Every structure is written in C-alpha cells, then in structure tokens.
Amino acid sequence: MKKYKFTYEKSGVNINAADNFVKYIANLNKRKKSAIKNNNIGSFASITSIPKGFKEPLLISSTDGVGTKIEIANTLKKFDTIGIDLVAMCVNDILVHGAKPLIFLDYISIDKINLIKLKKIMNGIKKGCELSGCSLVGGETAEMPGTYSKNKFDLAGFSLGIVESKKLLKKNNIKPDDIIMAVPSNGLHSNGYSMVRNILSKNNININKISFLKKELIKPTKIYVKEILNLLSKNLIHGCAHITGGGLPGNLTRIIPNNICADIYLNKIKVKPIFKWLKKRGVSDFEMLKTFNCGVGFCIITKKKNISKIKKYFSSDFKPYVIGHFIQNQKKKILFNEKIRW
Numbered sequence: 001m002k003k004y005k006f007t008y009e010k011s012g013v014n015i016n017a018a019d020n021f022v023k024y025i026a027n028l029n030k031r032k033k034s035a036i037k038n039n040n041i042g043s044f045a046s047i048t049s050i051p052k053g054f055k056e057p058l059l060i061s062s063t064d065g066v067g068t069k070i071e072i073a074n075t076l077k078k079f080d081t082i083g084i085d086l087v088a089m090c091v092n093d094i095l096v097h098g099a100k101p102l103i104f105l106d107y108i109s110i111d112k113i114n115l116i117k118l119k120k121i122m123n124g125i126k127k128g129c130e131l132s133g134c135s136l137v138g139g140e141t142a143e144m145p146g147t148y149s150k151n152k153f154d155l156a157g158f159s160l161g162i163v164e165s166k167k168l169l170k171k172n173n174i175k176p177d178d179i180i181m182a183v184p185s186n187g188l189h190s191n192g193y194s195m196v197r198n199i200l201s202k203n204n205i206n207i208n209k210i211s212f213l214k215k216e217l218i219k220p221t222k223i224y225v226k227e228i229l230n231l232l233s234k235n236l237i238h239g240c241a242h243i244t245g246g247g248l249p250g251n252l253t254r255i256i257p258n259n260i261c262a263d264i265y266l267n268k269i270k271v272k273p274i275f276k277w278l279k280k281r282g283v284s285d286f287e288m289l290k291t292f293n294c295g296v297g298f299c300i301i302t303k304k305k306n307i308s309k310i311k312k313y314f315s316s317d318f319k320p321y322v323i324g325h326f327i328q329n330q331k332k333k334i335l336f337n338e339k340i341r342w
Helices: 015-030 069-076 082-095 115-132 193-202 211-216 225-233 247-255 273-280 285-291 304-311
Strands: 057-064 100-110 135-143 153-164 179-184 239-242 260-264 296-302 321-328 334-336
Touching: 057 082, 069 082, 069 153, 069 193, 082 100, 082 115, 082 153, 082 225, 082 239, 100 115, 100 225, 115 135, 115 153, 115 225, 179 304, 193 273, 211 273, 225 296, 239 247, 247 260, 247 285, 247 296, 247 334, 273 285, 296 304, 296 321
Parallel strands: 100 135, 260 334
Antiparallel strands: 057 153, 100 153, 179 296, 179 321, 239 296, 260 321
C-alpha cells in the first residue's frame, strides 16, 4: 500500500478539534432558551425568523472587532471577557439607530485550535449575547497555520438588529436646545489599544506586575442595550452615539444634522483614572480626545425635561449626566469651549 506524506492535520489544521469546538458551542446554546428559533449551530448557515408584531420592520446590521486589545488578553492569558467586548462593539452600534439586537455571529481565526482558550472566548461571547438580549446563532472558526504566529488569534463579530420603521432614530430628530448626556464607560472599552501598547512598550512596563493596569486594560466594554431599549420604549431619546475610535469628536459628528452644532463642556466630563494615567505618560489633550472615550462610553440626545426620567434607568456606576447641548451653527459640527480636567 502506498504511503502518503501529507495530511491536513500534518499541515497544521485539526478538523476533529474544530468539530469538538462546534459541539461545545451547540451545547452552550442549549443551556439557555433562546427567543430565536432554528439557529442551526453547526449547519451551513443560520436560519432566523423575524419576530412577530412588526408592521414595517427594518433590519440594522453591524460588524466589528476588538482590535489590539487581543494582545493584552494574550499577555495576561485572560480570555473570558474579550468575547463580551466583541459583542458590545457590534450591539452598541446597532442601538444608535434605535434597533434591538436580534442575532449575533462570530468569526475566530487562530494559529492552532486551542480548546481551552477558545472555550473561554466563546463563554465571553455567550455572556455578551445574554447581556444584550440577542441570540448566538452561528459563526466560523478558522485554523490558519502560517498566517498567525504561535498563540495569536483575531476576532470579528456580526450582529443584526430590528426596529420599526417609524421608530428609527434619524439625524433630523435632533434639534437646537437638545441636550447631550454622557453615559459613563467601563474604562477603555476596545479602542486606543495600539497607543496603550506603544506607551507600555516605550516605558518598559510589564502590566502583569501592576495590578491597576492588569485590571483596567482587560475590563470588558459596557453593553448599553438594556438601558437604552428602556429609554426608546418611553420615547425619551432623539438620538444617541456610541463613543468608540475617534472619541467624542469623531463619533458625535456622525449623528449631527446640517446647520446644528454640539457645544461640549469638556470640564464636565468625569474622567476615569486609566485615562489620567495615560495622559501623564505624554499624550496631548487632542490625542486623548480623538483616540479614547475618556470616560464617556455612550451619548444620549434628549430634551432637558427628560433628564431625571432618563437617570432612573441606570445603575449608580453608569448614571448619565449632561455634558453639552446643541446650538444653531452653519460652520461647525462640534465646539469644545472648556478644557478637560485631568
């Protein structure tokens, strides 16, 4: 009998390990009843029914990753929260349009199947889906030897949400005199980590030896779904923005209509300790504002009379507060008239 030299496993891809991981995901999903039927984990594609009760439903989709925060997870060997980040980055974007997250799919690419690591990542993704009230209906795990070096991996997420057509949040909902409320972040969330890692590298800082950094740099992104959906159901929101890469200036401008300007009181922002720590390492105010959320994870646009009503829907750690208002202005989209207090 002829002896063959090559097999897929000898080339670095373990099909059996991948199959076992799919079985783990399927079993993970069975532990909690889902509102979505026919999710078909392990099939060629997921099948999802549109919930009943919608007259003119619009489907809102989003895709994102967690960037180089993955390198922090590798350094700390902590993989049980990075999946929450992945879900958060997608579903928080869907919220901006007034939509309820419906389903989520993940894509994991890795050098070699490591079931212990992958299960921890998947547990985080499942937790993120539970926090956002959506269903994990499928995904893909790609073993890619030669593309990724040892122990390296990447994540991508895909989310689909739904909103009644007349409930869609649009730019023209925002008017002069509307106020801007900041919902606190949980820290860095999943943006700016290339700068963070550069700061750590240039200063020869080992985060495993500094408990403050070890805790802060791996904190998962806050998922705002529950609170924002409650506000939407009460018609308390004119608009909102997820503050990610680009910070306040880069994200608020995306939702501002023509001839209107956001006047931001930087001195009102409640800056978290991790941002003060980074600032002291040699980052300008401008770079901080355009790179990090600086303590503002989400913005709510509403009428002044709604402030007290809105605050009732948030826990003490994430209680929104006013950081600005909208004015008539044909030349500027955003104004910063105060200095941020570090």
